Amino acid sequence: MQKLEVQLGERSYPIFIGESLLDRPECLLPYIRGRQVLLVSNETVAPLYAERVRKVLADGGLTVAEAILPDGEAYKDWQHLNLIFDALLAARFSRKATLVALGGGVVGDMTGFAAACYQRGVDFIQIPTTLLAQVDSSVGGKTGINHPLGKNMIGAFMQPRVVLADTTVLRSLPDREYSAGLAEVIKYGLIRDLPFLEWLERHMDGLMARDPALLAEAILRSCRNKAEVVAADELEQNDLRALLNLGHTFGHAIETAMGYGSWLHGEAVATGMLMAADLSWRENWISHQDVARIRTILVRSGLPVVPPPVSPDEFLRHMAVDKKNIDGRLRLVLLRQLGRAVVTDEADRGRLVATLMAGEHLGQA
């Protein structure tokens, strides 16, 4: 078992990473302050893993209630958040209750936000069960729900008391979801950690086989990278944290153009990262070989690298409304060199359009 401490002053918390952590009381019980626990999960994950967590909690002498949400991003809304409040109030839970999120990023975001709001704030623990949630949502404290007019528009910054990243539960994850998580893992290598990128290149076959030891290492290094960025910019008040959005502005446009759900977020980010790499090459910042390396590792991870047939105009329209853009200028995260991303609003319009028109060529060496 590995342990990473996310340093945030009095809101610091540990992330435990390893096999079968679900069954280990010592990872969970010391972080629960009261006697009341609400276990929040969804209809897919709960039948697989909820009973094990419930048992650890009940054996610890705690009162456990459950809220099981329907599965899907479509239910990440107020109406379903309210199911969590209903369960808390039906159980008459007090301000000393703890909420435990067992599931992917959707369950984690909703549970964290419910914890931030219930009686103006109760404790919250994350047990992320997707690779994406383990390497991304378990660090940073972002929680929230969607609004019909925008994703993640309503939420709170809320740090968990502890995160358990159990590598064993990833075995049941569908292949596409697993690959989508790898996109965010690769992202950390690209933006700030060349040695990690090299490590991933060496171990991608083992990672694709979901080898637990390699997974633990990949999760640890991912979370450490994100934690370092977040610690320097907890409330997202300067540019630093924006580096985590490599590939996301392009990816966001893909997701929007194709309709949410047809491309997974991580898939869109993967293709978006290759587009960012292509533009960085056109800006003469990275080499053609660098672009090829990025393409190769994405393909080896089972990720798409060819954008859907969307016209440059439509692409630009969807990119411009991305909330990461302030004051109407198109700010992009590009690669100053392999392993070092920068935020810039000075990318040349013509080169950007060339990238948007590259289409299938992006998939070719």
Added chain:
Amino acid sequence: MQKLEVQLGERSYPIFIGESLLDRPECLLPYIRGRQVLLVSNETVAPLYAERVRKVLADGGLTVAEAILPDGEAYKDWQHLNLIFDALLAARFSRKATLVALGGGVVGDMTGFAAACYQRGVDFIQIPTTLLAQVDSSVGGKTGINHPLGKNMIGAFMQPRVVLADTTVLRSLPDREYSAGLAEVIKYGLIRDLPFLEWLERHMDGLMARDPALLAEAILRSCRNKAEVVAADELEQNDLRALLNLGHTFGHAIETAMGYGSWLHGEAVATGMLMAADLSWRENWISHQDVARIRTILVRSGLPVVPPPVSPDEFLRHMAVDKKNIDGRLRLVLLRQLGRAVVTDEADRGRLVATLMAGEHLGQA
């Protein structure tokens, strides 16, 4: 114009108190960081005062959008909170937007909570237009909405950037609402500020005439008292802040027994404070004359002092579910002496029942 600084480290903010502050750009504009402002009010207050605020903002070169909510505690729910998010997103407001609450405690609580959640937190300004909101909700940072199973169950701690307590707008306040606000004013004298109680006794006639200078003084001293309590216990983590609940456990039972809305909160608190005083007298902590003084000032303020005909059993049932009670013990705020409240869970059951049975006698000297 008076100014009180609420000391909360980097979340400190000023409260301006005085006549016609609504029209004074210097109280508002310096506290707005971006260019986008959403003015939130309700259908009663907006026709009276929104245009003046809108003009100050627009003259300051800001983009102003509006969200006008229906009037009433019944609409302090998610569905109507969502109207604020709808307005923000329809106007495409960014994380640099500021929300301005113009109204009583309902508008203030909802707007503050919306500000806490919109894109995980934007700025927020309070222009409270009821006496209760000026002396109570403008300090403390509590925001939120109701859930069908409990009042104020969903919310956040969120400090405003500035509060404008305009004494002139109180002229249009209905008499019952005005008196209800005075109950909370008197409360500060009772729990920790005997000189203020004496001042109120001297000036109650002028206050009932809504004399602006007296009002400014009463609001200032009320807010200062609350600010001192809150500064020592911002997130409500020890007993200190509980003193602010003098009369509230009894009052809560009255409100619940009678159905929300038939007694105003301040009215129930007034009668509840007299019940707390009666019990404090039975505990031999304050004198019969002290109780009479409290009764007199409440009556002069137009407040009820006789509880409704509710049986002791029903009273106790409603008091026990009050969320201020931890671990099943009935914790009450009582008067150790006039001007000094304490939290205790040791009140004698027999004496408590005697207070609950006193009924009309409470109204008599």
